[in-house]
Amino acid sequence: MRGLGVEDIVIGIGDCISRLALADYATAQGFRLATLIHPKTAVAPSVKIGEGTVIVAGAVVNAEAAIGENVIVNTLAGIDHECSLGDGVHVGPGAHLGGLCRVGRGTWIGIGACVKDRIAIGENSIIGAGAVVVSDIPSDVVAYGVPARVVRRRTPDDK
Numbered sequence: 250m251r252g253l254g255v256e257d258i259v260i261g262i263g264d265c266i267s268r269l270a271l272a273d274y275a276t277a278q279g280f281r282l283a284t285l286i287h288p289k290t291a292v293a294p295s296v297k298i299g300e301g302t303v304i305v306a307g308a309v310v311n312a313e314a315a316i317g318e319n320v321i322v323n324t325l326a327g328i329d330h331e332c333s334l335g336d337g338v339h340v341g342p343g344a345h346l347g348g349l350c351r352v353g354r355g356t357w358i359g360i361g362a363c364v365k366d367r368i369a370i371g372e373n374s375i376i377g378a379g380a381v382v383v384s385d386i387p388s389d390v391v392a393y394g395v396p397a398r399v400v401r402r403r404t405p406d407d408k
Contacts, residue, residue: 257283260319261303265355266373269337272301272319282319299336317354335372353388362397375407 282301299318307325317336327345335354347366359378377393
């Protein structure tokens with residue numbers, strides 16, 4: 250592809266761990282990771298956005314948020330003020346994060362999940378669809394429910 254003049258690419262697959270690995274491979278091959286922000290989003294001017302991030306139609310990202318590289322903020326997702334999303338995070342359609350949340354590298358937040366303000370979610374975790382997260386969630390776990398509870402450790406088969 251580079252021989253054909255392609256220099257910028259986007260990796261938009263939902264599996265966070267695979268997306269990060271592919272991004273590392275692509276940059277090692279000399280590609281640049283493009284950042285895509287749909288014109289029908291509301292992203293505050295003070296938001297910091299890493300390379301390779303995709304922010305989809307209807308998403309709202311409020312003031313002073315920091316979004317890492319290769320993040321997906323999906324349709325109608327809401328990221329409130331001063332949130333921090335690590336590299337490779339995927340915030341599913343309609344999911345909402347209250348202010349001052351921290352989400353670790355490679356974590357996937359399912360469709361319609363709600364995360365209360367000031368919550369920390371560790372790295373490589375999965376938050377299930379419709380979960381209501383009212384307390385911190387550690388790294389490398391699967392959590393879901395209302396309120397969200399850790400149900401098990403994450404396994405290599407989890408996507």
